[in-house]
Amino acid sequence: MLKTLNYKTGHRLARPWGGWLQAAALTAGVAAASTAHADDDGGVTTSVEQSLNVSVVNPTRNVALRTTTPIKKQHWISHQDCVDDAELTFNVTVTSPNTSNSLVAYVGKATSTTSSSTGQESCLYSEARDKLDVCKPLTVQPQTSTTGAPRIVVKAKTLNALFGIDSCGETASTSNTAPINLQFYFLLEPDARNLVAGTDSYAIFSGSGIDLWGPAAPTGVNPISSDESLDVTFVDTGSSEDIAGYHFYIDDGLNDGGAPTPAPMSGGSTSTSGGASSTTATSGGGGGTSTGTGTGTSTSVGVGGGTSSGTGTGGAMSTTTGAGGGTSTSSGSSSTSGGAGGVSSTTAATGGLATGVTGSDSIDECNPSAIPPACTAASSVLFGGEVPGEDVNHTQDSALAGATTGTVPGLVNGRAYVVAVAAFDDVGNIGKLSELSCGTPQPLDTILRVYNCKNGLVESGCGFCSVGGDRGGSFAALVSAGLFVFGFAARRSRRSRAERGGR
Amino acid sequence: MKRLLRASLVASAVAALLASAAPARAQTHSPSTDWRRLDRTESLGKTSSTQQFTFELRFGQYSPEVDSKPGLGKDSTGHLPYQAVFNLDENGDALSNDQLYIGVELDYLPFRIPYIGALGPGLGWGYTHTSALAKYSADRTKVSTTSTAFTILPMHLSAVLRFDELMRRTGVPIVPYGKLGLGLGIWTASPVPRGFSGTGATWGLHFAAGVMLALNFLDPRSSARLDETTGVNHAYVFGEIMRANLNGLAATPTYYLGSTSWVAGLAIDL
Numbered sequence: 001m002l003k004t005l006n007y008k009t010g011h012r013l014a015r016p017w018g019g020w021l022q023a024a025a026l027t028a029g030v031a032a033a034s035t036a037h038a039d040d041d042g043g044v045t046t047s048v049e050q051s052l053n054v055s056v057v058n059p060t061r062n063v064a065l066r067t068t069t070p071i072k073k074q075h076w077i078s079h080q081d082c083v084d085d086a087e088l089t090f091n092v093t094v095t096s097p098n099t100s101n102s103l104v105a106y107v108g109k110a111t112s113t114t115s116s117s118t119g120q121e122s123c124l125y126s127e128a129r130d131k132l133d134v135c136k137p138l139t140v141q142p143q144t145s146t147t148g149a150p151r152i153v154v155k156a157k158t159l160n161a162l163f164g165i166d167s168c169g170e171t172a173s174t175s176n177t178a179p180i181n182l183q184f185y186f187l188l189e190p191d192a193r194n195l196v197a198g199t200d201s202y203a204i205f206s207g208s209g210i211d212l213w214g215p216a217a218p219t220g221v222n223p224i225s226s227d228e229s230l231d232v233t234f235v236d237t238g239s240s241e242d243i244a245g246y247h248f249y250i251d252d253g254l255n256d257g258g259a260p261t262p263a264p265m266s267g268g269s270t271s272t273s274g275g276a277s278s279t280t281a282t283s284g285g286g287g288g289t290s291t292g293t294g295t296g297t298s299t300s301v302g303v304g305g306g307t308s309s310g311t312g313t314g315g316a317m318s319t320t321t322g323a324g325g326g327t328s329t330s331s332g333s334s335s336t337s338g339g340a341g342g343v344s345s346t347t348a349a350t351g352g353l354a355t356g357v358t359g360s361d362s363i364d365e366c367n368p369s370a371i372p373p374a375c376t377a378a379s380s381v382l383f384g385g386e387v388p389g390e391d392v393n394h395t396q397d398s399a400l401a402g403a404t405t406g407t408v409p410g411l412v413n414g415r416a417y418v419v420a421v422a423a424f425d426d427v428g429n430i431g432k433l434s435e436l437s438c439g440t441p442q443p444l445d446t447i448l449r450v451y452n453c454k455n456g457l458v459e460s461g462c463g464f465c466s467v468g469g470d471r472g473g474s475f476a477a478l479v480s481a482g483l484f485v486f487g488f489a490a491r492r493s494r495r496s497r498a499e500r501g502g503r
Numbered sequence: 504m505k506r507l508l509r510a511s512l513v514a515s516a517v518a519a520l521l522a523s524a525a526p527a528r529a530q531t532h533s534p535s536t537d538w539r540r541l542d543r544t545e546s547l548g549k550t551s552s553t554q555q556f557t558f559e560l561r562f563g564q565y566s567p568e569v570d571s572k573p574g575l576g577k578d579s580t581g582h583l584p585y586q587a588v589f590n591l592d593e594n595g596d597a598l599s600n601d602q603l604y605i606g607v608e609l610d611y612l613p614f615r616i617p618y619i620g621a622l623g624p625g626l627g628w629g630y631t632h633t634s635a636l637a638k639y640s641a642d643r644t645k646v647s648t649t650s651t652a653f654t655i656l657p658m659h660l661s662a663v664l665r666f667d668e669l670m671r672r673t674g675v676p677i678v679p680y681g682k683l684g685l686g687l688g689i690w691t692a693s694p695v696p697r698g699f700s701g702t703g704a705t706w707g708l709h710f711a712a713g714v715m716l717a718l719n720f721l722d723p724r725s726s727a728r729l730d731e732t733t734g735v736n737h738a739y740v741f742g743e744i745m746r747a748n749l750n751g752l753a754a755t756p757t758y759y760l761g762s763t764s765w766v767a768g769l770a771i772d773l
Contacts, residue, residue: 224648225639226648226649227649227696228694228696228697229649231648231649365640365696366640367640368641369641370642371641371645442641443696444637444638444639444649445587445588445639445651446649446651446693446694447585447589447651447692448651448692448694448695448699449640449699450578450587450588451575451584451585452699453576453584454576454578454583454584455574455575455576456569456575456584456757456758457699457757458574458755459756459757
């Protein structure tokens, strides 16, 4: 899919006070008609007589991929832009053309070098333009009746190739997270020699670059149990300059394949805790790989996917599509580790800690028996050190740049979650996942929960006397009554004053 | 911490009083050649602007009666919910339930009862808040990093009677007053577990009685100027006993939000 990056930038050199420009992004030399100056070779040359007016048409850009606010670097090429093979299109207008000159364009890495000394890398200098590894010439499409102006069209992958990047950077060094600032130069040759800012005629667009790699992975991820949430602390390595924020990724094992809810203890990794599979279960949740063993009794009718290498005496194993699954129809006990999968609607602690549910939804939140044991961080959808796939959801409550903590809300107390953190940059590239960690939300003695547990949230009587926030006409009623009383009193007061005045 | 805040407030009030008194002392020592009368209270009383509003800035203590609701259970250590969540020290011993209270009130007093004082409605708004780090329910010796908080906005619409005829007729700068009306407490709690509502309201009755000390006697001349330029007739410091009986009237509310509190503050007549 091609995606065109459209710009609306420009600089009218003939009218330097012109309003529709983004001066920060585009700099240009001024027209200097018929003036003479010494060039870098010591000779004397006449400045170009043209004015360059570089504008980029189609001033709408599909910024759907830029989810950061405010949108930054919207003219940059991100990894997703590259995958989509986006295009940069510059439409250049040359006013007062001198037929002996022609428009040329180069792209090079941004440089602050302004001197003309040997070794400079700015494409304003003829020496640099002679080096193909410094200044990459771009093809200028001549003006046609349809384009209306000379155009320079650069595809993302082509641009990457110019700078030695294979495809979209998938094969790049893992340590290469630095973005490449680019400058596009628009010159008139053969007049253009070593151009002088403020004197010669040229244009530079410097608001673009290549950034195909997300920031480095955070370290030290530590999920701290909270009530229906996990407070995640982490450490940023500080190796990336353009971190825009962090995403938190969780895996509760419910979507690993196989049958979904309720309360699946699907596949997963090695389990460490046992428990009692006491009552009936409903549907199986497969997925993952269970290497645990367990005891118990269950008759299963396998559902679910994944494989199980665990034998478990936990009832008859699913003989169809592997682990998980199964319908536990009887009670039993799992001594140390769970058998594969299976769904228990009660407090069974079996299978797959990382993705399993240890008595999750049925936890007694008023009198939880004990703080859950540490869980094992293993997941079939999250992989530390790898860029998370597009199909892996992250929480919407992401931390901003500079943060070292974040909260993952909306979780279920008693359920084990695998947690990982990845940073994203200004152009939306998501970096590699941190190492996986595991946490289990658990009830806290918050005022609402404790009050509820002690029979506090019991109401009786009329709704007017005690109202919840969702019914709240109370405040409005009080204000209305107040206004009524004030109005009545004011009226009485005015009347009495009028009567006194009348006397 | 709360004691410190209270002490700070009292100190602020005293400082304000002294600041008001300072210019008065300066004028007391004015040259004897000043022919103007220093005490013009009597004449000021006759020429002062009309007086219909009173504005109060209120500070005080608030002890929410959340745990007074009938039927509440105690935890394993014998503490009721509000106490257990917010007011236990590191050793599990009970702390005071007092919280800082701030508020404002505007009274409209259009009616004058001869030889008694001014009467009218008053609308008050207050704020009090407490928070603590929540403990793990499974092991209450461990404290989490999550803060749990409870905020009350005690409000009332009352009939206010200020017995200011004594001051007006005798010059004694004391104004007793009383308030009686309908109270409303808006509460918010956090965090809000799934399935709970984090806010609500409780109705009740509101009573208060207090005494105001008019400060005009400290500097009558400045007070007169203030009246002429801004319409402020009197400035007061006051102390009050307030009873917010926010228990749901005839019903059982979610929370009992009332308190019997002392309140101090500054007030002006407009």
